[in-house]
Amino acid sequence: MAATEVTPLPTRVVDARGSFCPGPLMALIGAIREAKVGDVLEVWSSDQGSRRDIPFWVNKAGHELVALADEAGYTRFVILKKR
């Protein structure tokens, strides 16, 4: 998956760079708790474990990973809150 022009604009950006596992996933879960259905959240993580944990959790929790993009030194996850 790559970031494309159709990636929706995020409602909120969660910059979890520099925090280690489980930091970014827990930061996302905290943001999901506060968000409304239809909100788009963007999480930035420099932790390698996030590439495995975040897509898995998003799928299990019934949300949608809209985009995953590699940036310089970190990964950007775009998530749509669906329920």
Added chain:
Amino acid sequence: MRKKVVIIGGGVGGTIAANLLSRRLDGRADITVVDRQGKHFYEPGLIFAMLGGVDPAKLWRPERTLLRKGVKLELNEALRVDTEAKVVHMEHGPARPYDYLVLAPGARLDPSAVPGFEGNAHHFYNGPAALALRTAIENFEGGTVLLGPASIPYKCPPAPIEATLLLDAYFKKHKTKRPVKFRYLSPLGRAFTIESVSPVVEKLFVERGVELSTFFNVDSIDGERKVVNSLEGEEAPYDLLILAPPHRGAKIAEDSGLGGPGGWIPTDRATLRVKGHRDVFAIGDATDLPLSKAGSTAHFEAPVVADQIAAEILGRPPKMLYNGHVMCFFETGFGKGMVLDFDYDHAPKVKRPTRLAHWEKLAFNRMYWATIPTARL
């Protein structure tokens, strides 16, 4: 003018910092600890209270007896910090001015963050709760014991796992009418927050027959149906529910505009200065540092804060920076345990529980009052 150092909170971190500053500055500064009750609790003892081995009423000492003579103790509730005027507003009496402020107020339990927590979930994070849990355990007739943290972060990361393993050992000795089954709920994709230790815990769960459910983030509790609902849309039924309660940062931090997300204080990982405030420091559970919220963390942070402040008052360069060192015990039941020793750059390495680590823990429980708050160790 003598410098004024004000320390909010007479727990592990605040007490050690006060005593080290008093020793180092030897009358050259006014050092005051502000504590609401003047009682210093040894919280690690609470988990043993749920099994009847420890009386929570004996887990505290008067803070005054743990502080050096040169340290003043003010029994008051610190309500709000004004970092512009450099004063702390108190519940009673005038505001207290400071040149250096140390925030060591601990974390706050916030059961209201999970609907249905109060009245349905047990915990052992204070004396009355531990005693209520003890009664529930004694009256338990069998069924599913559901454990885990309600959310992350919470105090003492091993505690819910320790509770699972200690209770498993307990119910293997104390027979119930119906069989007892254990299920552990983890918010993450593994059993334990610290990745390097998780495989050891997962192996113990398999050996002891504890069912592990991963990526289970507690959303609400339905006390009538006796189920826990997760953010992921799952349900977990229970007969006895024991959860580490939701935690927040200290009220004083939030009320002073010093709390970041969750109320945790944004803190420099090396100097322990509160970000954006050169003369304010934070120690222990109140910080936003990516470390265990545990007495051990505060124990190793306090000397760094004392050094930073004392060096500045004495006009010398500081000698210490915090490297994230934490050392904590992890009880696994049947007379065994583990020691987790780690810092920012080195994950803890453990292979299996040992009898030695359990005996070290028992010795530490006894030695605590004489060695730790007084900064002898």
